Amino acid sequence: MTNSKSKLKFTTLFSLAILCWIAADLTFTASFIQGSSAQAQEKAEEAESPKGKTSGLEHALRQRRGDFDKEEEIEVKLPEHKAVISPETFRMIEMIEKKNRELKKKEEELKVKEQQLQALEQKVRQELREINLALAKSERQIGIKNEQVAQNIESLIKVYSSMKPEEAANILEAVDEELAIQIITGMKAQIAGQVLSQLNVKIAKAISERMVGKGEVKDKTAP
Structure with missing residues (x-):
């Protein structure tokens, strides 16, 4: 019974750790997407402004002259949308849930057996009390009977002796x-x-x- 509870406690803590890791992964991905979107929006605003247009013209002239500085090129790529939780993680979660169900089932079975044993023990104790009472009553009756027999034999001895x-x-x-x-x-x-x-x-x-x-x-x- 104690081992089952310890296993259940360990499995629950392990499940919570997996869920916390998944939540942290989701939070990091969301923050990265928001930062990339903000950066892309900032570049778009710079391109629309007069200064941005001038910079664009200068870049075009430099490209024609073959003097385009590739280091100044900033390419903003949004992260590809991908599955946040991998199949391995899903399988691990399913395995943990399955183990939890099995442990709960075994714990319930142990509780039922424990209740049955307690009921059986109580029944046996009651039967033993009844048997002891019956034996005590029989001993008293036998003692009374033996005493009566002894008294009768004493009377017969006196009669036969006379x-x-x-x-x-x-x-x-x-x-x-x-x-x-x-x-x-x-x-x-x-x-x-x-x-x-x-x-x-x-x-x-x-x-x-x-x-x-x-x-x-x-x-x-x-x-």
Whole structure:
């Protein structure tokens, strides 16, 4: 973006310099034409005056005698009318104008892309804010849910601990293995051992292996 502006500034200054040079050329040509015209008019007035006529007669006599002084001859020629601006200058101006148009077009395209990027960035930030809010809400909900689950498991541990080992074992054989492990792990060591001894051998073995992976049953004492 900065390079495009610098190029545009340089091209504009270069164009102004070309135009100033052309204006100076035109001013010089006009001054030269005016001076030549004034000189021609002055010579014409001298020729029309009596003195001028006498001088003309003298010049004619000298020419007849072959004694005409060529240095006194003043020939006034008006400059030929020619094109003030050359084709090369025209081509240069056209090239500069073309470059200016191209730079302006690129600058406009860059502005459009910049606006699009800003809009996209704003949209992404808004979406990120919404996602963060949703995650925070989910974490709060999960935390509440986990707390409720923990409270429910604590209640189940108390209930199963108050049962006879045979009754607790029969029910635990029917529940989910993960839940059974959480309940037995939360029991006092003595009660947990009694319940495990009443479970089916395969179920007791699987639960015991899972409990070893999660840590040994805590040795809780009665309050």
